[in-house]
Amino acid sequence: MLGSFTDEQIRRYSRQIILPEVGGKGQKRLLASRVLVVGAGGLGSSAIAYLAAAGVGTLGIVDNDLVEVSNLQRQIIHGGNIGLSKAKSAENFVRSLNSDVDVITYQERFSANNARELIQEYDFVVDGSDNFPTHYLINDASVLEKKPCSHGSILRYEGYVTTLKPRGPCYRCIFKTPPPPGLIPSCQEAGVFGILPGIIGTIQASEALKFILGIGEPLMGRLLCINTLDMTFYEAACEKRKDCAICGDQPKITRIEQNNYRENITEECGL
């Protein structure tokens, strides 16, 4: 035992302990950290896999769907688990990958009723959800609970990813209001290139790891847009809005109310 690590842990994490910015101290921080992943779909699959592999000590996984065969083209952690709840399937995957990780599953919908309660238990939030009401709900609850959150969205061959800061810029600073219903097709209608959530979810995991380790430059105030057909990456700068409804100087939203996150406003993408 060295630095309270077992010999197996020294071997498992050797390639990241050896990084000058990580070391044994960083690895201990990871093992003591708690990350909440909302959605165990395409984005969640790759985020969960890499967070678990890196040794994030506690992973909360929220999802109330069941694994379907149509998921497996991109939701890579659910193999062999058709019909099982995605949260449970994700838990099985993590347990077989790394027993250092304590998985807490929430087989329920992420809603106005549980949003703040769930988020307040964690250090960092990964938004792997697939619809606009949930994106806004995760943002608002993260701002109110003062937790950073990595946001990702995908459609067809394109996606974007950014890390939201509780004091702004937050998701509402970038996207003030949801698009009108029906404007953005869902992935069921429009399709999705399977590797796309793999790329975006992995970026979300790296943002969580960097935040916990306190290293590098976070993807804050920057919207990274990725087109996998052209394989182009470009960044749009985004700023905090002083008049933002939740993180602005005089916020209109000071608590989570169900009415602000109505279902069926629009489905963006059935990841």
Place this chain on the structure above:
Amino acid sequence: MTEELEELDLRGEVCPYTFVKTKLRLEELDSGQDLTILLDDSAATANVSKSLKSEGHEILNLKAISGGVWQIVVKKA
């Protein structure tokens, strides 16, 4: 400064764990403290020494001691 004799026996260990274990042990020491490392492979001895230098530590002594064993004395940065 107190001069405690800190020793890490890495005989039988292979790369990269030789350096990973050295690094973990150094993290437990104070800046300026010395650590004596024992290794039984010449390539590992060279690698550990190089990695220690690249992380800014000072190699005070590196020598072959009896029976294919090498000793590195390093001062923590």
